[in-house]
Amino acid sequence: MNIDLNSDLGESFGSWHMGNDKEILKIVTSANIACGFHAGDPQGMLKTIKQAYVCGVAIGAHVSYPDLVGFGRRNMDLSYDELYADVLYQISALSGMAKSVGAEVTYVKPHGALYNTISKDLQQAQAVVDAICAFNSSLYLVALAGSPLIHFAKEKGLSVISEAFADRAYHSDGTLVSRKIDGAVLHDYDEIALRVVNMVKTGHVQSIEGHLTPIQADSICVHGDTKGALEISQKITQVLTEENISIRSFSSLKGGQ
Template identity: 60%
Template sequence: MKVKKFIDLNSDLGESFGQWKMGNDQAMLQVVSSANIACGFHAGSPVTILDTLKAAKTNKVTIGAHVGYPDLVGFGRRNMEIESNELTADVIYQIGALKGLATSIGAKVSYVKPHGALYNTIANDKRQAMAVINAICQIDANLILVALAGSALIGWAKQKGLHVVAEAFADRSYHVDGTLVSRKETGAVLHDPELVAERMLQLVRDGGVTSIEGKFVTIEADSICVHGDSEGALAMAQKVREKLQQNGITITSFTKISDR
């Protein structure tokens, strides 16, 4: 297998709301190469979103729309059975809002990454997946879709002509079949920065990680998500970046290494 020399690091940002603060966006934007910025449905207020866009632009970080279900109370992590036309409109609305705010400061939205329950649902639910895919195609077919590595969503999106980037999760455990271990299970979420960094080096160098069952699982990904809201998120992201760079791997946005 050909060893990757470049990898993207992305993080979910812009999720604070009024007096309620989530994560350390300013510090995280000095670590990642792509920022998934909330669009107001699962998190983020207009001023928070705009401030995050400004910081992303200052740090030359690629900007993506982090679209989700209309679920502020549940932080977008509750499953929802939304009609296809409604979901399509919701996604168009969110992308449009972020594009408008970005345009106001001379910034650009380059990709879309669904959030939480929506992300997990459309990985294999074709009806909802097509609603999201259609939304992207209708508002801007040049937007890249970031999707779970190994998911059916990747094939469906490519069939509609979208460029897709597969991602892996730095702080999550995987089953031997390549699926994520449910957050309800022990060991699903990893917290040790050194362990996480070693696993991500394994991912980039060997093309996969050791599963929770103890066997190697292949994961083809061009982006690594380091969650901005998990415990010790910043230290974890910094350690991942440091470990990869020490091993000759350049951290850069997939928009700059894509063969589009």
């Protein structure tokens, strides 16, 4: 059995520091690098790209609404043209930087409110999918497992990776619990690692309502800004290894095709 581990990285901004990217990059197989719209700045983007490249970690554009103050977690009602241009700009910026060091961007993962919105709002999803296709239709799109976006993007010709979250609580319908609700973000290392193993081996996750909820995951995300993100990633890796589950980039997984 195989699984990809990804993390949101490059989210520091100027003198404001977030996460432990250098150490997490030694563990994960895919790096979702902020492109400056919700977090990150040019110097940080380039630094994270270089670190990921050295570690042999796949590089993805972590695109967002233009919302630095809200860390990309506030919904925005953008027009098609605005969102299309914003997403295309972010992919282009990260890809250009990657090319300068001999690396390449292989996938796109929307961030925060944009990620959640397009999982079900196919009007906004159209702008995101069109921007990806315009830049490079061979890029993977990472999307919420079980969401309508997966089928929609595949119909448009994209290869899609179904993603589950190690450190987030789920509702019984497979949607993520709002961060405004207590218990939405998990912190117990052992609990999180066990949940990941169950996702991979059984295809289910325990919902906040107490039900076993089906979930198909080609990639598991550990948020870089979650408290104890490094320790969580280390524990997940330990338990997956003990269960003989290989950790490798989703570019080698058949499930996302």
